[in-house]
Amino acid sequence: MTAVSITELGTRVGGSRTPSAFARIWRIVRLHYANRVSTIIAPLGAAAAIFAVYLIVQAIVVHEVGPSAKHGEQYSTSLVYFLPYQVVFAVQAMNLTFPFALGMSSTRRDFSLGTWLVFVIQSAFFSVLFTVLSYLEQWTHGWGLGAQIFQTFIYGRGEVGQRLLTFFAGILLFQCIGSVFGAAFVRWRANGLMVLSCTVMVLALGAAVLITFTNSWAAVGRWFVSVGPSGFAAWLLLPAAVFAVIGHLALRRATPKS
Amino acid sequence: MTSLTPAIEVRDLTKRFGAMTALDSVSLTIPTDSITGLLGRNGAGKTTLMHVLTGQDFPTAGEARVFGQTPAENAAVLQHISFIKESQRYPDDFKPKHVFRTAPWFFENWDADFADQLVEDFRLPTGRRIKKLSRGQLSAVGVIVGLASRAPLTFFDEPYLGLDAVARQIFYDRLLADYAEFPRTIVLSTHLIDEVANLLEHVIVIDQGRIVLDAPADELRGRAASIAGSKADVDAFVARHRLEVLKRDELGGAASLLVDGVDEVVRADALNSGLQLTPVSLQQLIVRRTGGALSGSDADSADHAQGSAARRGRSARATEGASR
Numbered sequence: 001m002t003a004v005s006i007t008e009l010g011t012r013v014g015g016s017r018t019p020s021a022f023a024r025i026w027r028i029v030r031l032h033y034a035n036r037v038s039t040i041i042a043p044l045g046a047a048a049a050i051f052a053v054y055l056i057v058q059a060i061v062v063h064e065v066g067p068s069a070k071h072g073e074q075y076s077t078s079l080v081y082f083l084p085y086q087v088v089f090a091v092q093a094m095n096l097t098f099p100f101a102l103g104m105s106s107t108r109r110d111f112s113l114g115t116w117l118v119f120v121i122q123s124a125f126f127s128v129l130f131t132v133l134s135y136l137e138q139w140t141h142g143w144g145l146g147a148q149i150f151q152t153f154i155y156g157r158g159e160v161g162q163r164l165l166t167f168f169a170g171i172l173l174f175q176c177i178g179s180v181f182g183a184a185f186v187r188w189r190a191n192g193l194m195v196l197s198c199t200v201m202v203l204a205l206g207a208a209v210l211i212t213f214t215n216s217w218a219a220v221g222r223w224f225v226s227v228g229p230s231g232f233a234a235w236l237l238l239p240a241a242v243f244a245v246i247g248h249l250a251l252r253r254a255t256p257k258s
Numbered sequence: 259m260t261s262l263t264p265a266i267e268v269r270d271l272t273k274r275f276g277a278m279t280a281l282d283s284v285s286l287t288i289p290t291d292s293i294t295g296l297l298g299r300n301g302a303g304k305t306t307l308m309h310v311l312t313g314q315d316f317p318t319a320g321e322a323r324v325f326g327q328t329p330a331e332n333a334a335v336l337q338h339i340s341f342i343k344e345s346q347r348y349p350d351d352f353k354p355k356h357v358f359r360t361a362p363w364f365f366e367n368w369d370a371d372f373a374d375q376l377v378e379d380f381r382l383p384t385g386r387r388i389k390k391l392s393r394g395q396l397s398a399v400g401v402i403v404g405l406a407s408r409a410p411l412t413f414f415d416e417p418y419l420g421l422d423a424v425a426r427q428i429f430y431d432r433l434l435a436d437y438a439e440f441p442r443t444i445v446l447s448t449h450l451i452d453e454v455a456n457l458l459e460h461v462i463v464i465d466q467g468r469i470v471l472d473a474p475a476d477e478l479r480g481r482a483a484s485i486a487g488s489k490a491d492v493d494a495f496v497a498r499h500r501l502e503v504l505k506r507d508e509l510g511g512a513a514s515l516l517v518d519g520v521d522e523v524v525r526a527d528a529l530n531s532g533l534q535l536t537p538v539s540l541q542q543l544i545v546r547r548t549g550g551a552l553s554g555s556d557a558d559s560a561d562h563a564q565g566s567a568a569r570r571g572r573s574a575r576a577t578e579g580a581s582r
Contacts, residue, residue, distance in 0.1 A: 018334045027363040034360050037351045092350075099347040102314055104364040105336040105409075252331070255315050256347070 021110075028106060028114025029121070031097060038092055043122065046085045047129075051149060058147040079130070079149055083174045090178025091185055093118065098186050099256035112183075112248045119175040119244075127167035134163055162230045169236040176240040179247030187254035265290040265411055265443040266311060271320035273306050280306040282467035283320065288460065291441040293433075295458040295475070297451055299548055303467040304447045305343065308413050311445075312341040324411065340365060340409035342400040344416040348388045354399050355384040358406075365407035372436070373406035379428050393420030401429050405436060411443045418448075426450075430457060451541040455479075461540070465548040475540070482543035483520045487533040489513040495533055499524050504546035516546055 019027075033039050094115060101111045134150035134157075142148055151157040184192035211217055227235060266288035273281040281303045288294050296304050309315035310322050313329040313336055322329065329335045348357065354377075362368035377384055380398040388396065397418050404412055418426050434457060437444065448454055461478050463471035471478065482504070485492055492513045496503060501524070505516035516538060528535040 018337055024333055030363060031360055034356050035349045035351050038349070096349040100349055100352075103341060103343070103346050104361065105312070105339050105341065106364065107313070107331045107333050107336060109331060110333065253316065255309070 024106070024110040025114045025117060028097075028101060028111050029117050031101060031104075032093055032115065032118045035096075038089075038096065039118070039122075043085070043089060043126070047082055047126070050079065050081050054149050055143060055145065055147060058142075058145045062145050082126075083170060086171055086174035087178035087181060089122070090119065090175045091182040094179065094182030094186055094251075098251075098254070102256045108252050108254060112251045116176075116179065116244055116248070119172060119179065123168050123172040123175065126171050127164050130167045131160060131163045158229060162233070165230055166233040169233040169240065173236045173240040173243070176243035176247065180243050180250065183247040183250035183254065186257075187250055189257065263290065264288060265325060266445075267321075267323045267326075268307075268311075269321045271307075271310065271322050272318050273303075273310060273315065274318045279467050281310070281317075284464070284467070284469055286462055286469055286472055288443065288445060288462075290443050292459045293437065293444045293446060293457055294460040294462060295451070295454060296445055296447040296462050296464065297449075297544055298464040302464045302548070304464055305415055307464065308341065308343070308415050308445070308447065312336070312339050312413060314341070337364075337366070338410040339413070340404055340407040340411070341413045342404035342415065342417050343413075344397070344400075344419050346400055348399075350389070352388050353385055354382055354388065354391075357388075357399055357403065358384065361403055361407060365409055367408035367440075369406050369408060372408075373402055376402040376405060376432065379432070380425055394418075394422060394425065395420075397421050398425065405429075405432055408436070408440050408442065411445075413445045413447075415447045416449070417446075418450075426453065430454070433457070451544055452539055455540040458540075463544050463547060470547050471544070478540060478543060480537060481520055482516065482518050482538050482546075483535050484514055484516050484538055485528065485533055485535050486512065486514040487531075491531065491533060495528065495531060499527070504543075516542070518543065518547075 097115070098111060101114075102108070130150050137143060137147065137150050151163075157163070181193060181196060184196045188195070211220060224232060264287045266286070268284055268286045271281055271284045272279065284303070284307065296307070298304050306315065310317050311324055311329060313331060316330055324335050325338065327335045329339070358370075358373050358377075361373075362370065376382075376398075380395075380402065382395055382398045382402070383391075386395075388399065391399070397420050401414075401417050401421075404414055404417060418429060421429065430453070433444070446454060446457070455475070458475040461471060461473060461475050462469060473481075485495065487495075489508065489511055492515055495501075496515060496517060499519070501517040501519045503515050503517055507514045520535070520537075525535060
C-alpha cells in the first residue's frame with residue numbers, strides 16, 4: 001500500500017514545493033523579531049540602563065572626589081553586566097518561541113539554526129552600536145565626566161576592527177552559553193537547568209584547581225598577554241561555537257511542554 | 259470522495275513516558291480528504307497520538323507515517339500540517355495580530371481574508387495581549403489559525419475550550435463550508451461527541467492507549483441500539499444474533515439492553531419478534547465502550563495493569579499542569 005507521496009500532494013495543493021532551507025530558517029528569524037519587545041526593546045533598554053547607571057555613579061564620584069577619580073576607574077567593569085543579560089536573552093528567546101515555532105510546524109533543526117542566526121545578528125548589531133559609542137565617548141572625553149564605559153581593556157580600546165571583534169565575540173559567546181541553558185530548559189525544564197548549572201560549576205572549579213595545582217596561573221597570564229586583546233576576542237569564538245553545537249544537539253530531541 | 263490512499267498510516271505505535279504507556283501498539287489508518295473524529299476520555303492518548311503524528315514528539319516503538327513519510331523533523335511533511343491544540347503556548351508579548359501576521363510564513367495556503375472574516379465572526383480583539391485573552395478568545399485564535407491555514411492535514415485537539423455555543427456553531431459551520439470548497443484531511447479531537455457527530459465521516463475511539471473503535475461514522479451510527487422487552491425474549495434475541503451487550507437494565511420481568519453489532523438482519527428480526535429497538539447516539543455508544551462498559555466483562559488482568567499505569571501517568575501530568 002502506497003500513501004500519497006509528497007510530490008503528488010504538492011501538485012494537489014497548488015504546485016507547492018518545500019521552501020528552501022534558508023527560507024525556512026529565515027522565517028524563524030522573522031518570528032523572533034515579530035515580537036519587538038523581547039528582541040529589540042528589552043536588550044536596548046538593558047544597555048541603556050547600564051549606561052545611565054554608570055554615568056550617574058560617575059557624576060557622583062566626579063562631584064565628590066574631583067576629576068582625578070577617573071584613574072581608579074580605568075578598568076571599569078560596567079558593560080560586563082551586559083553579558084550575563086545575554087544568557088537571559090538567549091534562554092527567553094528559545095523558551096518563548098520554541099513551542100510556537102513547533103506549533104507552526106517548524107522543525108527543531110530550522111528553529112535552532114534560525115535562533116542561532118538571531119544571536120549573530122544581535123551580536124553584530126550591538127558590536128556596531130558599542131563601537132560607535134566608544135568613539136563618541138573618546139571624542140566627548142568620557143561624556144564630559146571622564147567615564148570609560150565602552151573603551152576599557154576588556155572591551156577593547158584599539159582600532160575599529162579590534163573594538164568590533166571584541167564586542168561581537170563577547171556578546172555572541174554569552175548568547176551561545178545561553179543557548180545551552182535555553183535548550184536544557186526547553187527539554188528538561190527546571191531539572192535541566194539545575195543539573196547544567198552544577199556541571200558548569202564543577203567544570204569551572206575543576207579547571208581552577210587544575211591550574212592552581214600545576215602552578216600554571218603564570219602561564220595563563222602569559223597566554224593572555226601573548227594573544228593580545230584581538231587574539232583573545234578571536235579565541236572566544238571557539239567556545240562560542242562549541243556551546244552553539246551543544247545547544248543545537250540538545251534541542252534536536254526536545255518536545256514542547258505545556 | 260476521491261480514491262486517494264491514506265493521509266495517515268500508523269502501525270504498532272507505542273509511546274511510553276517513563277513507566278506510563280500512553281500509546282500501546284496502536285495501528286490505524288486515516289483516509290485522505292475526510293473529517294475524522296479522534297475520540298476518547300481524558301488521558302486516553304489522543305494528544306500523544308497527535309503529538310507523534312505532527313512530529314512534536316518521538317515514538318518509542320512502531321511506525322507513524324504521514325503522507326507516506328515519517329513526520330518528525332521532516333520539513334517536507336510538516337509544511338502540510340497544521341496542528342491546533344488547546345495547550346498551545348505563544349511568545350510572551352504576542353497579540354493575536356502577531357499570530358495572524360506570522361502564520362502565512364509557515365502555511366502557504368493561508369487565506370488572510372478568511373482569517374479576517376473569522377476574527378469578526380468570533381469577535382476576537384486582535385490587539386489585546388494573548389495572556390489577557392479569555393479562555394474562549396484564546397481558543398478562537400487557534401481555531402482561526404487552523405481554518406485559515408488550509409493545510410492539507412489539519413489537527414484540532416480540543417479546539418474550543420471555553421467557546422460558547424454560538425461560537426462553536428460558527429466553527430462547525432465554517433469548517434464544513436470551507437471543507438466543501440477546499441477538501442482536506444481533518445482530524446478533530448473532542449469530548450462534545452454529539453455536537454460533532456454529524457460532521458464526522460470516520461470515527462476512531464481510543465481508550466487507555468488502545469484503539470477500541472475504528473469505523474466509518476455511518477456504520478457506527480446504526481450499530482448500537484437499545485433493545486427493550488421481556489427479559490426472556492431479549493436474552494434469547496441477543497444470544498441468537500451474538501450481539502455484544504454494553505449495558506443492562508432490568509426492572510421486574512422487563513429488560514433494556516444496550517447492544518453493539520446491530521445490522522439490517524437484526525433490525526428486521528426485532529420488528530418480527532415484537533421487540534422495541536431504538537438507535538442510540540454516537541456519544542452513548544462511545545461512553546459505553548470507554549469505561550461505561552460492564553465491569554470485568556472483557557477486561558483481562560493485563561488491561562487492569564495497563565489502566566492503573568495510565569492513571570498514574572495522568573495524575574503525574576495533572577500535578578505538572580497545576581504547578582505551571
